[in-house]
Amino acid sequence: MNLAEFQARVQANPRPVIVDIWAPWCGPCRTLSPRLAQVSEAYADQVDVWQINADEAPELTRALKIMGIPTLLMFRDGQEVARRTGLQSVDALRTMFDALLVTDANGAAPRIARLSDTERWLRLTTGAILVGLPMLMGWSPFLVIVGAAVIFSGVYDRCPLWQAITAKLRAASRTA
Numbered sequence: 600m601n602l603a604e605f606q607a608r609v610q611a612n613p614r615p616v617i618v619d620i621w622a623p624w625c626g627p628c629r630t631l632s633p634r635l636a637q638v639s640e641a642y643a644d645q646v647d648v649w650q651i652n653a654d655e656a657p658e659l660t661r662a663l664k665i666m667g668i669p670t671l672l673m674f675r676d677g678q679e680v681a682r683r684t685g686l687q688s689v690d691a692l693r694t695m696f697d698a699l700l701v702t703d704a705n706g707a708a709p710r711i712a713r714l715s716d717t718e719r720w721l722r723l724t725t726g727a728i729l730v731g732l733p734m735l736m737g738w739s740p741f742l743v744i745v746g747a748a749v750i751f752s753g754v755y756d757r758c759p760l761w762q763a764i765t766a767k768l769r770a771a772s773r774t775a
Contacts (some may be wrong), residue, residue, distance in 0.1 A: 600651075600656055600659055601623050601658060602657060602658075602659060602662035602663070605659055605662075605663075606677075607716040609674050609677050610677040612647060612677075613676060613702065614645060614646060614647050615645070615646045615647070615673070615699035616647045616648070616649060616670070616673075616674040616757060617635075617639075617644070617646060617647070617648050617649070617671055617673050617674075617695065617696070617699070618648075618649045618650065618651060618672040618673075618674070619631070619649065619650045619651070619666055619669060619670075619671055619673070620651060620653050620660060620663070620665050620668055620669060620671075620672065621650060621651070621653065621669050622652060622654050622668055623652070625656070625668050625669065625747065626645075627668075627669055627685065627686040627726055628669040630775065631669045631686055632686060633720070634687065634688070634689050634692060635648060635671075635687075635695050637689065637690060637710075638689060638692040638696060639693070639696075640679075641696075642696045642700075644709075645696075645700055646696050646699055648722045653665065653668050657678075657707045661753050661762045666684070668685045669685065669686065670683070670684045670686075671684075671687065673695060673698070673699055675699055680698075680699070681695070681698070683695065683737070686765050688767075690767065690769075690770050691763065693699075694769060702710055714739055717764055718753075718762075719753045719754070720753075721753075722749055722750070722752050722753030723750055723753040723754070725746075726746045726747065726748075726749035726750030726752075727742075727746070727750065728746070728755060729741055729745050729746030729749060730742070730746035731745060731746075732746075
């Protein structure tokens with residue numbers, strides 16, 4: 600399948616879609632697969648789940664800018680609204696499925712927060728400067744801490760540990 604065929608298929612699908620990019624040799628992919636199947640059963644009539652083997656579709660994988668697997672791509676109304684790379688907990692998967700089904704007062708789907716490439720690189724560069732500056736001007740723990748925080752703000756949306764922690768906190772706040 601090429602990119603045009605994939606995009607046409609996503610556009611034509613009447614329901615939101617989660618696309619799992621995986622490979623048979625990938626350990627985290629094999630761990631994610633049963634979790635994804637478990638959660639997708641609960642949303643069977645609301646969200647479609649497609650699996651694409653990265654080894655069998657390398658051109659599509661490159662065209663979709665997949666840098667690591669497993670990667671989950673979330674589409675609503677034919678548009679990508681989010682992507683998550685790495686192993687996801689069952690709670691995080693439920694949150695993704697729920698986010699695809701939520702609509703605002705106008706019936707539109709809210710976009711799931713995602714940094715643009717420009718914003719990500721700007722944060723990473725600024726953080727690196729703030730961490731590197733104390734090395735040139737003398738030790739300043741404050742600048743190192745601020746720089747590390749700015750660097751993390753550039754990658755937090757791709758950090759599996761951060762996603763797991765925030766999913767647990769969201770689940771705990773719903774039960775409280």
